Amino acid sequence: MSKLFRSSVRENRKLTTDHYLITLRPLKKIRKPKPGQFFMLSVDSGLDPLLKRPFSLHRWLGGDFQLLYETVGKATNILKYKAPGNVLEMIGPLGNGFPAGPSKTGILLVAGGLGIAPVFALAESVSSRRPLLFLGAKSRKEVLCIEKLRSLGIRPTVTTDDGSLGKKGLITDILIDFLSRQSSTCLPVGKVVNRYRVYACGPKPMLREMSRITKKFRLKGYLALEENMACGVGACLSCVVNTTDGLKRVCKEGPVFPAEEIIW
C-alpha cells in the first residue's frame, strides 16, 4: 500500500479565529493511522508553498479522518480556503504513534495549545481506560476540543496563561501539583513510576519541562515532537533531534519519543 494518496475535502470547519478542523476522505484505501502518526500534505499543486506540511492525525473516522490545524503561515492560510470537492495530495500515515503501554497503568495526557491535535486522537483510543487530561492554552479561545472530550467522558484540567479559562498558569505546574499529591499523600515516589504513563504534545518549552517532570517523578513519558520537515519519510535529515542514542529523525524514529531520551 503506497503511502502517497489523494484525499477529497469533506468539510473544513472554522473553530476559532485561527483554528480549523478539516475532514478528509482518502481517494484510495489507506493504512489505519495510529494516534501520534502524521501526514504530509500539499495544500496546493503550485510551487509556493513548495513543500508538503506535517499534520497529526486528529481523529480517525474509520475511513475518513480529521486534522486539526492552526493558521500560522503560508500553507495553513491557503488550507483554510479549501472546500468540499477540493483534492489534496498527501503522504502517510508516517512515523510512529504513541505506544499504548500495559493496560493497568493510568494514563496522563498533557496537551499544550495545538498539542491537543494528536493528544485527542490518543485520548479517544484509550478513553475506556479513563485517562486524565491536562490541557493548557494561551487563553480561553485557544482551549479546543472540550466538548468532544466530554462526550468521551473526559473532563480535562484546564489552565490558561491569562486565566480566562481554568486556572491561570502553566499546565505543567498543575501536573507537578497532581504528581506531588499522588506521591506524598497516596504513594511513595517510587510507586508513581508504574502507576502512570504520561503522553504529551505541545510547544518546545512545555515538552522540555515534561522531560524534567517525568525524570523527577521517575515516570515513563512519551513526547510528540515537532521539527521543520522537508520529506517526512526519513530521507533529508532535516528533522533530527539529539537523543541519548544519537541523532534521530522526528519523521521516522519519532515523532513520539520516550521523554528520557531527548537531550534538550
Next chain:
Amino acid sequence: MSKLFRSSVRENRKLTTDHYLITLRPLKKIRKPKPGQFFMLSVDSGLDPLLKRPFSLHRWLGGDFQLLYETVGKATNILKYKAPGNVLEMIGPLGNGFPAGPSKTGILLVAGGLGIAPVFALAESVSSRRPLLFLGAKSRKEVLCIEKLRSLGIRPTVTTDDGSLGKKGLITDILIDFLSRQSSTCLPVGKVVNRYRVYACGPKPMLREMSRITKKFRLKGYLALEENMACGVGACLSCVVNTTDGLKRVCKEGPVFPAEEIIW
C-alpha cells in the same frame, strides 16, 4: 480613479476544452474600458504565478465585464478554477483601444484564434456600422463567439487550418481575395484606401501578414499586439516593439498600433 481594483467572479464558463469566459464584477467603479484595452490580472495572491497577466476586454456589460481566455500555462490553468465568490486583483483598463475612424468607412475585422477576444469587443461597439468579420482558427472547436456575433447581425467569414469549419486555409488569404475582388471589380486600388479600415488581432505571423496586406492595398489598418508583460503600465520596458517611430511599449503606446508603423 485608481486603476487598481478587485473584482469578484460572477461566472467562469468553459466554452471548449481550452477556452473559458469569465464574468467579473468590479468591487469599485472603474473607468469604462474601450475595445482593445486590457487588464492585468492576478489569478492568485501567492508568489507563483508571480506577475499579473494581460487579458483584453472581451465584453463590457455596463459595469460587469467579460474576459475570454485560453488555458495555455500556469496562470490560466489556475484561473479556470476560479468560481463565483472568488476575488481577483487587477489593474486596468490599460493601453489604448482601437481608434474608431470616420463613420463612413467600412470596417473589416480580422481575428486569428484568440484574437477574437478583443475583436469581438470592437465588433459589438461598431455593430451598427455592419462590419465584416474574418475569423480564422486552427480547427472547428477553436472557432469562438459565432453565436454572439450572429446576435449582433454579424456573420463571419470563417477559415480553419484543417478545414473542419469554413474554408480550409489562412484567413489572411481570404482577406486578400476579398480585397482583390474589391479593387479589381468595384474600385481602383486607390479607392479601397478610404473605403475600409482594418482592425486585426491574432498570432504574430498573421499580424505580420496583415501589415503586408494593408500596405499592399494601401489600407489604414490597426493591429492589437501582444508581448510578454511584467508591469502593464509602461514602467518596465519589457513589452517594446520596434516601430517606424522607435521603440514603443505595447502596454502604453499600444496594444493597438497602426499597421504601417510596426517594423517586423
Next chain:
Amino acid sequence: MAKKKTLNTKVSIGRLKLKNPVMTAAGTFGYGEEYSKFLNLNNLGAIVVKGLSLLPKQGNPPTRIVETPAGMLNAIGLQNIGIENFIKEKLPFLRQFNTPVIVNFFGDSIKEYAKAAERLSRVSGIQALEMNISCPNRQAGWSIFGTDPKVTSKVVKTVRNATDRTLIVKLSPNVTDISLMARVAEDAGADAVSLINTITGMAIDIRTRKPKLANITGGLSGPAVRPVAVRMVWECSKAVNIPIIGMGGIISAEDALEFIMAGASAVAVGTANFVNPRAAQDIIAGIRSFMSGQGIHNIKKIIGGVNA
C-alpha cells in the same frame, strides 16, 4: 506599544536623509510617473529611476521578460532615453515631490561612467547617484565592471572624483565573494553600496528549443532570489562601514525588515511593483505597523539587529 506619531523611520545614506527606508529599485519604477497614479510619491523614502546612459540606448530585442518560479528573468538591456532627455522631460515632474531622486546610471567605459556622473552632478533635483556596475544584460566584457575587483576599484574611484553627490555603488551577486566587492567600493570612495542586482539566469522553451529570451540569458529577480540577497546583505554588513541598501525579492514589509535586520539601512522594492503597483507604499505602512506593534520607536534600532 509605540504611538504611531512617535515612530521615527528616518535613515541616512551618506549625507542623504530619507524620511523612511523604502525606495524603488532601478528599472522597475520607470521614471516615477508611471506609478504616480497608484501611490503618493511623497510617501517614498526615495525614487530610483531607470538606469541612464549619456546617450539613449535601444536595449535588447523582445522577448525581454519571462516568468520563472516565484521570480522573473529580464533582459531589457538598459534601454533608456539618455541623460539629456531625462533631465529635460522627466526630472521636472519628479522635482514636484518632496522625495529624493536617485539616478541610476552606467557607461560602457570608465570614461563614460565619469562623464555621466559629472553631467548628472550639475543638475539640481538629483540627490544621489547609483552607479550600476552589475547589469547581467550588457554585451560580453561589460560584466568586469562589477566582477573584477581591480576594474571595480578604478571605475568607482574615477566616478568618485567626478561627483560630489552621494554615491551608491550597485553590486553584482554574480561573484564568489560579494563582501570583497563591497570593501573595494568602500575603499574607492563609495558612500553606500546597494545590492543585489539580478542573478544571471536562462530559460529554454523546450518545444521551439530556443531560449525564451531573445538575449539568451537574463537577470533573475523577485522573491525567488530573496534568501540569496539577504545573505549577501548580511555578509556585506559585516565587511563595510558604509550604509547598505538591500534589495532582491522584497514583496512585503516582513521581507523588507529581514533586509534591515540583516544590516541594510534602506531597502529597494523592484519586481514587487509589477505585482502590486502600490507595493512600496504598502511596505512602508507595514514597517510602521510592525514597529508600533513591537514597541520599536526608531528604525535605526533594528538595522543590523539580527542575532547571528
Next chain:
Amino acid sequence: MAKKKTLNTKVSIGRLKLKNPVMTAAGTFGYGEEYSKFLNLNNLGAIVVKGLSLLPKQGNPPTRIVETPAGMLNAIGLQNIGIENFIKEKLPFLRQFNTPVIVNFFGDSIKEYAKAAERLSRVSGIQALEMNISCPNRQAGWSIFGTDPKVTSKVVKTVRNATDRTLIVKLSPNVTDISLMARVAEDAGADAVSLINTITGMAIDIRTRKPKLANITGGLSGPAVRPVAVRMVWECSKAVNIPIIGMGGIISAEDALEFIMAGASAVAVGTANFVNPRAAQDIIAGIRSFMSGQGIHNIKKIIGGVNA
C-alpha cells in the same frame, strides 16, 4: 510519432551507461531505501546517495531547513553515517537493483578526499563517485575546495589518482565563473561535472530577530534556482567536453528537458523528491512521452540542442 518501445533514452557518463538520464540528487534521496516504497528504484537512471565521509558526521543543529519562495534553504551540514557503515548497512540493499549507485562524498582535507575515494573504489556495487566540493554548509574555509581554482585542481587531481571509478565533480554555483571551474575539473581528470549544488542563502525571523536556520546560512534549492542552474549548465557545456549532470529545481519533465537542451547529458532530481516522492519516476515517464510526442527517437539528439 515514435513508438514508445523504440525510444532510446540511454546516456553515458564516462564509462558509466545509464538506461535513462534521470538520477536522484545527493542528500535528497537518503540511501535509496526511504523512497523505495514510492517508486521502483529499477526505473531510475542512477541513484546518488547522501554525501559520505570517512567517519560519521553529526551535521548542524536544528532548525535545519526552512521554506522560501518556490524553494528551500537547508543546512543539514552533511550529517552522514560514514563510509564503513554505508558499505555494511546500506549498500547491500542498493545492490539488489539494476541501477547504478553513485556515491557522493567529501572530506575535510585533500588527504581525506583521497582516502575516501580509495576506500569506495575497493567496493563492488558502487559504479561512480561524485565528489562534493561545493556544500555551503561546512565550516569556514571549507568552501575553497569549490571556489578556489588552484585548490579545486589539486583536490580533483589527487582524487583522480586515487580512484579508477567514473569520477564526477560537483560544482558550486557560488562563484563568479562556473565554466572556469568546470574546465579546471576537466583538466584535473574529472569524467564529468555535476551542477549546481545549492546557492548560499539566509532567512531571518523578524519577530525573534534570529536567523531561521541554526547554522545562520544555508543552501538554496528548488524551482527558485532553476533559471540560474540552467544558465550555468549552458555556460559549462560551451566550456568543457566531458558530460554534464544538470540539476537545480527540476520538478517536471519539462524542467529536466530544459537542462538536457542546455547541454546536460543527465539530470538529477533533488528537492522535488520531497514535494512528490515519485518525482524522479514521473519525470522519466514525462521525458519519454515528450520524446514520442515530438518524434525524438534518441535522447542524445537533444542533448545540448538549444538554438542559442
